[in-house]
Amino acid sequence: MQFSPTNGDFTFVSSTDAEELSGTIDAPDITLNMGPDSNKDAYATTFLRQRGYGWLLEVEEDDTEDTKPLLEELDIDLKDIYYKIRCVLMPMPSLGFNRQVVRDNPDFWGPLAVVLLFSMISIYGQFRVVSWIITIWIFGSLTIFLLARVLGGEVSYGQVLGVIGYSLLPLIVIAPLLLVIGAFDVVSTLIKLFGVFWAAYSAASLLVGDEFKTKKPLLIYPIFLLYIYFLSLYTGV
Secondary structure (H helix, E strand, C coil), rough: CCCCCCCCCCEEECCCCCCCCCCEEEEEEECCCCCCHHHHHHHHHHCCCCCCCCCHHHHCCHHHHHHHHHHHHEEEEEEEEHHHHHHHHHHHHCCCCCHHHHHCCCHHHHHHHHHHHHHHCCCCCCCHHHHHHHHHHHHHHHHHHHHHHHCCCCHHHHHHHHHHCCCHHHHHHHHHHHHHCCCCHHHHHHHHHHHHHHHHHHHHHHCCHHHHHHHHHHHHHHHHHHHHHHHHHHHCC
């Protein structure tokens, strides 16, 4: 049984009269005309690639996996800073802190935060000393560094900068006490001396190593004077 096609393109054959089914489809050629803009884009692309500017056509894909937190981008480790603060505030070896990490693994943001905090509390009646405290921290650390190198110490400027900055913490601790008992001259003087010795010991015990041998006082004394000057910037005396 055979059915006549209606459009002349198909031939229908009954499955009962033929063993195989066959047919043909004639598809006309189709040409897409995208307009003059597509030709211009293709020409521009070809022109840029031939001239070696094909990189202008590349599109960078944002890789969200490589996006790092801000603290990691700035190399700020809050746990490490907190541990170093504890090492400075509790410098006694019997407490079991690995205090050498303050010197051996220096950072910039922790000491800077401590110096800025000391500068903020020094604003009390003396706003002009803020920038001066930061200047003394930078150049005072440079002086200690140069002196340590002359005396034969193996220490970098970054290590000295970090240790001197962190060791301002004892002066920050005694600052509220000075506000409370400032009227008592004797007690106030004792607290000031205690704070200066505390800060100087924390810094000197980290910077003055065994390599100085008999030259240790030559480095401890300038460190002690530096913290006396820091305290004088706070008290105004």
